Amino acid sequence: MTDKTPCPPQPDTDAPRSPGRRSMLLGLGAAGGGALLATLPSQQAAAEEAGSTGHLSDRVTYLGAHQAGVTTDRPPMGLVVAFNILATKRSDLERLFRVLTDRIAFLTQGGTPPVIDPKFPPPDSGLMGPVVSPDNLTITVGVGASLFDQRFGLADKKPRQLIKMPQFPNDALSAELCHGDLMIQICSNTTDSNLHALRDIVKNTPDLLMVRWKQEGFVPPPRATGETQSAPRNLLGFKDGTANPDHKDEAEMNRLVWVQHGATEPAWATGGSYGVVRIIRNFVERWDRTPLGEQEAIMGRHKPNGAPLGMKVEADIPSYHDDPEGKRTPLDAHIRLANPRTADSRRNLILRRPFNYSNGITKSGQLDMGLLFICFQSDLDAGFATVQQRLNGEPLEEYIKPVGGGYFFILPGIPDKTAFLGQSLLAETA
Numbered sequence: 001m002t003d004k005t006p007c008p009p010q011p012d013t014d015a016p017r018s019p020g021r022r023s024m025l026l027g028l029g030a031a032g033g034g035a036l037l038a039t040l041p042s043q044q045a046a047a048e049e050a051g052s053t054g055h056l057s058d059r060v061t062y063l064g065a066h067q068a069g070v071t072t073d074r075p076p077m078g079l080v081v082a083f084n085i086l087a088t089k090r091s092d093l094e095r096l097f098r099v100l101t102d103r104i105a106f107l108t109q110g111g112t113p114p115v116i117d118p119k120f121p122p123p124d125s126g127l128m129g130p131v132v133s134p135d136n137l138t139i140t141v142g143v144g145a146s147l148f149d150q151r152f153g154l155a156d157k158k159p160r161q162l163i164k165m166p167q168f169p170n171d172a173l174s175a176e177l178c179h180g181d182l183m184i185q186i187c188s189n190t191t192d193s194n195l196h197a198l199r200d201i202v203k204n205t206p207d208l209l210m211v212r213w214k215q216e217g218f219v220p221p222p223r224a225t226g227e228t229q230s231a232p233r234n235l236l237g238f239k240d241g242t243a244n245p246d247h248k249d250e251a252e253m254n255r256l257v258w259v260q261h262g263a264t265e266p267a268w269a270t271g272g273s274y275g276v277v278r279i280i281r282n283f284v285e286r287w288d289r290t291p292l293g294e295q296e297a298i299m300g301r302h303k304p305n306g307a308p309l310g311m312k313v314e315a316d317i318p319s320y321h322d323d324p325e326g327k328r329t330p331l332d333a334h335i336r337l338a339n340p341r342t343a344d345s346r347r348n349l350i351l352r353r354p355f356n357y358s359n360g361i362t363k364s365g366q367l368d369m370g371l372l373f374i375c376f377q378s379d380l381d382a383g384f385a386t387v388q389q390r391l392n393g394e395p396l397e398e399y400i401k402p403v404g405g406g407y408f409f410i411l412p413g414i415p416d417k418t419a420f421l422g423q424s425l426l427a428e429t430a
């Protein structure tokens with residue numbers, strides 16, 4: 001049953017976004033408060049021991065032309081949650097976007113939730129103690145094709161390439177893990193920050209949103225020995241992310257990721273992006289019984305150091321034109337199909353931002369783990385759809401099974417504190 005308890009007044013979200021050096025050093029940020037100061041050193045030590053690279057005071061702005069969580073650094077923990085929208089009126093859809101904006105402002109910047117009469121449910125779950133620290137949190141909101149049905153009068157404003165994610169040949173999509181009117185990606189240094197943010201959003205939208213599916217994931221920390229370059233490993237034991245475009249290169253991100261003004265998309269979509277989520281199970285028991293040479297031929301890279309086959313280091317650029325028969329890198333190796341590195345295939349580049357996941361065991365007693373694959377692009381057809389089409393039938397398919405996910409349009413950013421998420425979309429159809 002949906003909890004319809006009205007929420008008590010929410011805290012001021014106007015927390016300063018540039019904490020002083022001293023408060024940064026103390027790990028206080030905008031949150032302030034002695035309670036945090038008292039607990040910080042041990043929490044931080046624990047996080048560092050666990051390999052987390054972040055600090056409780058790390059704060060990512062939620063304001064700007066683009067939403068955070070796409071080209072910002074990927075923190076160690078991430079989750080994707082998809083919702084059905086319960087609102088049926090346009091005014092309620094606007095209320096939903098305003099509430100989300102308000103919660104994103106508070107949760108990502110941190111602060112102290114109000115203390116209220118104990119006869120009411122507490123405004124905050126308390127998962128993070130009396131002070132909510134930012135902890136590198138980003139909350140990224142996307143909308144599915146179904147938002148543009150008859151309910152809200154938005155049909156003619158649908159991003160041109162936004163469709164319900166199709167079933168690809170190797171997919172075994174499970175209905176309860178797919179699609180949704182709204183998708184929220186929540187990323188931070190720690191699982192509890194992500195869950196705290198999720199619970200806050202769910203609590204504040206009882207009559208507006210219903211959770212449809214959720215998948216949590218993680219990025220392993222850099223290992224102290226033997227790892228010479230950046231990309232962390234996936235659950236097949238290979239470095240994953242090596243050949244990703246540079247998310248810090250603004251020009252490249254404008255070319256590949258962000259919908260540009262004057263593009264073929266509706267004007268409201270400028271600054272947004274297409275987000276693809278795929279829950280891809282890995283058959284790790286079978287993989288772990290596969291000879292190393294075969295694993296490497298399937299991926300097209302050496303397992304220990306991530307170098308392209310026949311090359312020395314991870315950063316080496318694979319070359320295929322001098323290997324037309326695939327003697328060094330098989331023609332059907334994952335990386336060669338995904339990016340054949342021709343002049344034409346430059347327009348198919350995508351920004352990958354995946355997380356590993358481990359969900360326990362399946363009904364038949366197999367380890368249920370895999371890749372929460374997430375990627376972003378300004379052109380869905382040229383990006384994910386083309387790359388996935390090239391991967392259809394690849395040898396890696398024997399070891400993977402996509403079971404869920406969806407296509408979403410990542411809304412443009414919130415330009416300033418007077419604005420709200422989705423405002424450009426609603427303004428165009430007011």
Ligand SMILES: C=CC1=C(C)c2cc3[nH]c(cc4nc(cc5[nH]c(cc1n2)c(C)c5CCC(=O)O)C(CCC(=O)O)=C4C)c(C)c3C=C
Pocket residue numbers: 234236238239240241242243244278280281282299301334335336338339350370371373384387388391400
């Ligand atoms: C449709 C897009 C892609 C899906 C789905 C996908 C699934 C998937 N990938 C790995 C492991 C690796 N992928 C790597 C590279 C790579 N993968 C894609 C696209 C998809 N992968 C691209 C575009 C690339 C880059 C290719 C290049 O430019 O050379 C790698 C190599 C390291 C790296 O560059 O990241 C690994 C390893 C798994 C296990 C998987 C599904 C479970």
Ligand SMILES: [Fe+2]
Pocket residue numbers: 334338
């Ligand atoms: Fe891949």
